[in-house]
Amino acid sequence: MSQVYGKVALIGLGLIASSMFWAMQRGKVAGTVLGYARSEETRDTARRIGLCDEVCDTAAEAVKDADLIVLATPVGAMARVMQDIAPHLKPGAVVIDVGSVKQTIIDEVTPHIPEGVHFVGTHPMAGTEHSGPEAGFATLFDNRWCLIVPTELSPQDATEKVETFWRALGANTERMDAEHHDLVCAVVSHIPHLIAYTMVGVADDLRRVSDQEVIKFSAAGFRDFTRIAASDPTMWRDVFLTNKDATIEMLGRFTEELFALQRAIRTGDGEQLHAYFTRTRAIRRSILEAGQDTDKPDFGRGQGEK
Amino acid sequence: MSQVYGKVALIGLGLIASSMFWAMQRGKVAGTVLGYARSEETRDTARRIGLCDEVCDTAAEAVKDADLIVLATPVGAMARVMQDIAPHLKPGAVVIDVGSVKQTIIDEVTPHIPEGVHFVGTHPMAGTEHSGPEAGFATLFDNRWCLIVPTELSPQDATEKVETFWRALGANTERMDAEHHDLVCAVVSHIPHLIAYTMVGVADDLRRVSDQEVIKFSAAGFRDFTRIAASDPTMWRDVFLTNKDATIEMLGRFTEELFALQRAIRTGDGEQLHAYFTRTRAIRRSILEAGQDTDKPDFGRGQGEK
Numbered sequence A, B: 001m002s003q004v005y006g007k008v009a010l011i012g013l014g015l016i017a018s019s020m021f022w023a024m025q026r027g028k029v030a031g032t033v034l035g036y037a038r039s040e041e042t043r044d045t046a047r048r049i050g051l052c053d054e055v056c057d058t059a060a061e062a063v064k065d066a067d068l069i070v071l072a073t074p075v076g077a078m079a080r081v082m083q084d085i086a087p088h089l090k091p092g093a094v095v096i097d098v099g100s101v102k103q104t105i106i107d108e109v110t111p112h113i114p115e116g117v118h119f120v121g122t123h124p125m126a127g128t129e130h131s132g133p134e135a136g137f138a139t140l141f142d143n144r145w146c147l148i149v150p151t152e153l154s155p156q157d158a159t160e161k162v163e164t165f166w167r168a169l170g171a172n173t174e175r176m177d178a179e180h181h182d183l184v185c186a187v188v189s190h191i192p193h194l195i196a197y198t199m200v201g202v203a204d205d206l207r208r209v210s211d212q213e214v215i216k217f218s219a220a221g222f223r224d225f226t227r228i229a230a231s232d233p234t235m236w237r238d239v240f241l242t243n244k245d246a247t248i249e250m251l252g253r254f255t256e257e258l259f260a261l262q263r264a265i266r267t268g269d270g271e272q273l274h275a276y277f278t279r280t281r282a283i284r285r286s287i288l289e290a291g292q293d294t295d296k297p298d299f300g301r302g303q304g305e306k
């Protein structure tokens, strides 16, 4: 792989930014990578583990002369960060974000983009339930999708170079408009997370079944929900506050279906339940065929592994 | 491990029964194992792969002289099976079931148990999304819990021997009464499955997001739901029809919480969302500490594995 950008600035040094750094290093995708995070603690950790060629104490320093600036903070912090760095960007620089929503970011971030600077929305569809500067690893984006959302501030060549960049990090890219992006992500990511959080919250809150029992017997299905319900609270708060419309729309559909199944259970309508449960198997099969999951029993969770 | 029962009969030859056979074989837990399944196809498959020492063409033949009889069919079929085999059981024989619910089974099965025969409810809390005679493997129950539900037809020594049997198959055992069993399982297993089925059903049913998109981008969270939503439709239909009360009670709690979160999203109450999402992380941590899951990124789903 050869260099795509000379100087890259990472603003925010969490799971996504650190994975980007290790992937850039692996593929020699950037000349120099500068980083900045809000807290001194995170900046110190980054320096200690060699995350970034240089960790700066201000965002202004990090973005100075940068060809590519990556906004990798929680969504709610991006507009403010953009405001802070705007005066320090060089003409021709490209700003991308990696946020999990798009319309709100475009609405709130692009007004602060100075004349002569470009902006392309991006969203790597990859993550784990861990966060922070030590959570990243070089292979996080390999064979995952990165959604590319061009805006009015995205000239064709800038967008294409951003796509080249993400592919050099291991991802596949696909373009989408912001509205569709937010709807797709509500379905494949935001609602599943909200539901997982709810399920885990309910289980934690029962009087008649103890937490100890829930934990002990979690392998029977519950466990699958807890991984995504352990994701970073700040990130997810911001996602739901900024993708409100699509979330509420999809939640409406979800509760509608859940009520229909509840009714079938209450009235003893076995046929409806059987038909519903049969239909959902096909999707699983397609996901396996598309190489988006493994068919190993128990996801390959090792026996006896902790 | 040494022999626990001389002659064992497996009625139903699916995932659970076949795993029991391979685990019995591994640990030399039984003298002879006879099997029976409803369809000739399944019986032929079982004979071909060496599942059971002998596969019989009737349930009556299989249970004749058996010391232990295992009901391993879907829950809805068990009362009928019990009726059929009752006249052929020897005095002192022990019948167990492996069904995912308990109160209904006890209510419907035990009336058919003949004088002098014992019955103990059991529920191995282990499974995969696969079913049928070829889905089983010897390690399925290793370090998993098997819940033991004694009934009025369970003398102390019969119950203890059943516990010894399950431990010889690799499981840990815990006793519980039927009502509590059904409530615990509603929380850790039945509601998670219902919700996963619902989520997958919703995603499959949208006009504005295509199935192709859902499949492609499923790694963002949705995918975790699809595994359990691929489980056997007949088994799950029976579970919901026979654990109606606990399911409806828990569903009520779930929708209550979901509506509270939905309201927080609608009104922009970031604090409530953040507090909720923080609380749920603790449960995940406890599950990892209890050795009930692995902390590997992506569950150890290998990169590029199919």
Ligand SMILES: NC(=O)c1ccc[n+]([C@@H]2O[C@H](COP(=O)([O-])OP(=O)(O)OC[C@H]3O[C@@H](n4cnc5c(N)ncnc54)[C@H](OP(=O)(O)O)[C@@H]3O)[C@@H](O)[C@H]2O)c1
Binding pocket: A011, A012, A013, A014, A015, A016, A017, A036, A037, A038, A039, A040, A042, A043, A072, A073, A074, A075, A077, A081, A098, A099, A100, A101, A123, A124, A125, A126, A127, A128, A130, A131, A132, A133, A135, A232, A235, A239
């Ligand atoms: N995690 C995922 O699964 C995933 C997947 C795709 C996209 N995303 C998106 O990627 C972005 C980052 O997520 P992540 O998982 O990498 O988060 P993370 O691990 O929690 O890291 C967030 C980083 O942002 C920094 N930060 C927070 N507020 C800031 C501010 N006001 N100014 C400057 N830096 C600030 C934090 O610094 P401190 O450590 O000093 O607080 C931290 O370094 C989010 O927008 C998220 O929506 C996440």
Ligand SMILES: NC(=O)c1ccc[n+]([C@@H]2O[C@H](COP(=O)([O-])OP(=O)(O)OC[C@H]3O[C@@H](n4cnc5c(N)ncnc54)[C@H](OP(=O)(O)O)[C@@H]3O)[C@@H](O)[C@H]2O)c1
Binding pocket: B011, B012, B013, B014, B015, B016, B017, B036, B037, B038, B039, B040, B042, B043, B072, B073, B074, B075, B077, B081, B098, B099, B100, B101, B123, B124, B125, B126, B127, B128, B130, B131, B132, B133, B135, B232, B235, B239
């Ligand atoms: N799968 C799990 O995750 C899991 C976990 C714990 C407990 N359980 C419980 O274990 C039991 C079996 O589940 P499984 O996953 O092993 O199911 P499975 O793989 O679908 O196998 C069911 C077996 O029962 C046989 N059968 C169905 N109806 C019958 C009838 N009327 N008479 C005789 N045999 C009949 C089937 O025979 P044919 O092939 O000929 O139709 C098949 O061999 C269920 O009660 C379930 O609730 C399941």
